[in-house]
Amino acid sequence: MGLTEPNAGSDVASMTTTAEKKDDKYILNGNKMFITNGPIADVAVVYAKTRPELQHAGISAFIVEKGTKGFSAGPPLIKMGVRTSHTSELIFQNCEIPAENLLGNEGDGFLMAMQTVEWDRSALLAPFVGSATYLLKKCAQYAKGRVQFGRPIAQFQAIKHKLADIRIFGEAARSLVYRIAWCKDQGRPLNHLEAAIAKLYVGDWSMAPTFDAVLVHGGYGYCHEYDVERIFRDSRLAPIGGGTSDIQKMIISKLI
Amino acid sequence: MNFDFTEKEQNLFKELQDIMTGLAGEAKLEEKDPGRSEILVRKALNRLAKTAYLKLGTIKDEDAGGLCAMMGAMETVSSYSQSLFLSIEMSARLFGRIISAFGTGEQMKRWLSPVLSGAAVGAVALSEKAMNIDNEPMTAAGVRENGFVRINAEKSYVINGPVADFTAVVGIMDNKPAIFIVEKGAGGLIPGKRLDMVGFDGAAVSGLTLDNCLISEDSVIGPFDDKSVLTTLKLWENQILIGSSLGMMKSSFESARIYAKTHKTGGKPAIAYQEVGFKLAEMLTLFQTSQLFAYRAAWAAEAKNRETEILTYCAKVFCTEAAEKISGWALQILSGAGYISGNPAEIAFRCSKYNQIAGTSTEISRVKIGDAALGA
Numbered sequence: 001m002g003l004t005e006p007n008a009g010s011d012v013a014s015m016t017t018t019a020e021k022k023d024d025k026y027i028l029n030g031n032k033m034f035i036t037n038g039p040i041a042d043v044a045v046v047y048a049k050t051r052p053e054l055q056h057a058g059i060s061a062f063i064v065e066k067g068t069k070g071f072s073a074g075p076p077l078i079k080m081g082v083r084t085s086h087t088s089e090l091i092f093q094n095c096e097i098p099a100e101n102l103l104g105n106e107g108d109g110f111l112m113a114m115q116t117v118e119w120d121r122s123a124l125l126a127p128f129v130g131s132a133t134y135l136l137k138k139c140a141q142y143a144k145g146r147v148q149f150g151r152p153i154a155q156f157q158a159i160k161h162k163l164a165d166i167r168i169f170g171e172a173a174r175s176l177v178y179r180i181a182w183c184k185d186q187g188r189p190l191n192h193l194e195a196a197i198a199k200l201y202v203g204d205w206s207m208a209p210t211f212d213a214v215l216v217h218g219g220y221g222y223c224h225e226y227d228v229e230r231i232f233r234d235s236r237l238a239p240i241g242g243g244t245s246d247i248q249k250m251i252i253s254k255l256i
Numbered sequence: 257m258n259f260d261f262t263e264k265e266q267n268l269f270k271e272l273q274d275i276m277t278g279l280a281g282e283a284k285l286e287e288k289d290p291g292r293s294e295i296l297v298r299k300a301l302n303r304l305a306k307t308a309y310l311k312l313g314t315i316k317d318e319d320a321g322g323l324c325a326m327m328g329a330m331e332t333v334s335s336y337s338q339s340l341f342l343s344i345e346m347s348a349r350l351f352g353r354i355i356s357a358f359g360t361g362e363q364m365k366r367w368l369s370p371v372l373s374g375a376a377v378g379a380v381a382l383s384e385k386a387m388n389i390d391n392e393p394m395t396a397a398g399v400r401e402n403g404f405v406r407i408n409a410e411k412s413y414v415i416n417g418p419v420a421d422f423t424a425v426v427g428i429m430d431n432k433p434a435i436f437i438v439e440k441g442a443g444g445l446i447p448g449k450r451l452d453m454v455g456f457d458g459a460a461v462s463g464l465t466l467d468n469c470l471i472s473e474d475s476v477i478g479p480f481d482d483k484s485v486l487t488t489l490k491l492w493e494n495q496i497l498i499g500s501s502l503g504m505m506k507s508s509f510e511s512a513r514i515y516a517k518t519h520k521t522g523g524k525p526a527i528a529y530q531e532v533g534f535k536l537a538e539m540l541t542l543f544q545t546s547q548l549f550a551y552r553a554a555w556a557a558e559a560k561n562r563e564t565e566i567l568t569y570c571a572k573v574f575c576t577e578a579a580e581k582i583s584g585w586a587l588q589i590l591s592g593a594g595y596i597s598g599n600p601a602e603i604a605f606r607c608s609k610y611n612q613i614a615g616t617s618t619e620i621s622r623v624k625i626g627d628a629a630l631g632a
Contacts, residue, residue, distance in 0.1 A: 163626040
């Protein structure tokens with residue numbers, strides 16, 4: 001999904017990528033940034049302004065296929081975490097696409113983007129529920145096997161408290177994620193509040209359990225060999241991707 | 257899975273709102289005066305008895321609703337008055353559930369009916385010295401004696417202790433857990449002085465001494481063959497404290513939200529400033545997450561899910577700690593207006609610590625959650 005730009009993140013309306021209609025074609029110009037699957041995608045949905053003077057109402061969505069002339073992907077970005085997922089810039093230089101590649105109607109793009117971002121938020125959150133479950137299991141295994149002061153560290157209350165906090169985070173996140181899924185199942189369109197609340201909670205609180213997990217593992221937790229270190233780095237994406245925590249707070253505070 | 261309350265449940269919440277609004281119009285709900293607070297508790301029980309509220313979780317009545325409805329209803333009532341809520345719950349819900357779950361038909365007629373009809377106030381005497389019974393064996397004991405049971409006990413922090421018509425005293429008989437039902441005025445039953453506390457100003461809380469108190473054998477529930485009855489009592493108490501915390505969050509959040517939208521500073525409403533609007537966003541996030549947690553734990557209890565105990569500990573830790581955070585943030589938003597006694601955020605802030613200490617404390621809860629993760 002090509003939405004974010006180097007200078008237009010959550011402020012979607014300020015995007016500068018344009019799609020100019022010429023006969024039975026659109027000509028795309030602009031750059032998209034932080035695009036997941038950017039280097040490997042066979043097809044992309046790209047948002048661009050067909051009528052820049054209308055701001056968000058002038059945004060439209062297009063399908064662009066790999067290999068289209070004028071469309072290229074930048075090199076994979078080197079990131080702190082989530083490294084298995086490739087991310088790059090998408091570049092459009094006089095990229096001509098057939099008019100039939102317009103998704104929906106001209107001007108529908110903003111609404112589509114918002115609906116998609118809502119899914120993006122929801123889908124982005126489930127992995128943090130999964131990682132909390134995994135962390136709990138790994139920490140429990142390690143704590144039972146690691147002996148200090150003559151007994152497994154699992155017997156120390158401070159370790160149990162960390163395990164408890166990991167579990168509590170996971171259960172809270174699970175409830176929030178399931179609620180969004182349930183809202184979707186009910187056919188409720190644009191669940192801004194539910195999605196933003198879930199994103200804000202998981203985003204802001206998901207780092208603490210990974211920090212605890214590293215502490216439970218001590219020096220080993222700081223080493224690449226143990227995957228709690230990877231999950232710790234991965235968790236830093238939660239308050240950034242799919243709309244930062246500050247953006248979620250903006251959405252929620254407007255709705256209340 | 258369902259994240260909505262039914263129309264019937266919503267109607268119950270509305271009924272409860274009307275009753276509590278009516279009571280608030282007639283009297284100060286956080287009443288410190290012992291006489292007036294007792295009258296208020298009895299009046300509230302009487303009015304609530306006309307709804308399904310007191311039956312929720314207490315007796316099996318499909319019309320009354322399930323445990324999720326109970327949690328939603330608790331939130332509604334506790335958002336009006338923390339003290340009144342605690343007094344009502346300890347009577348109908350905790351005392352009532354004990355009789356309903358473990359009592360005989362005769363015992364139900366004698367003690368459950370008056371409590372659920374709002375004609376009598378119940379209390380449960382569980383704690384001793386420390387606030388928990390997890391680390392120390394109970395010393396309250398009953399000894400059989402010619403068709404009677406002689407009880408000796410020193411109980412602490414008994415909610416409704418000074419005013420209760422019936423008190424369920426949890427102790428040991430024949431080396432097994434047992435519950436002794438002691439009626440007001442029984443010889444040897446000595447309620448302590450009403451305690452002054454940080455919060456819950458209107459709740460009558462005291463110690464309770466039972467000095468060679470004699471009750472008939474048919475006033476004993478149990479003895480129970482295993483200690484799971486104590487776990488069950490703690491679970492029920494924790495559910496009440498979770499419900500209480502939801503109410504605290506609701507009243508604090510609403511108080512801060514309304515203030516932020518109506519109080520102008522620098523020519524615009526306070527909520528227009530990100531420092532305030534963002535704080536409210538965080539408060540609502542924690543509040544709604546707490547609600548989901550509470551309902552999930554209630555659902556697990558209703559479904560008799562094997563994770564019920566642990567999920568309830570998780571919900572207890574989360575909700576009680578969130579209540580302190582939210583009421584604290586609300587005070588910050590309300591500024592001077594919140595610092596004045598009687599503001600919902602001020603009341604909730606003072607009460608919130610109790611919920612982290614009482615029932616299963618957050619520390620012990622975390623140990624139990626940790627033990628479960630370790631398979632202990």
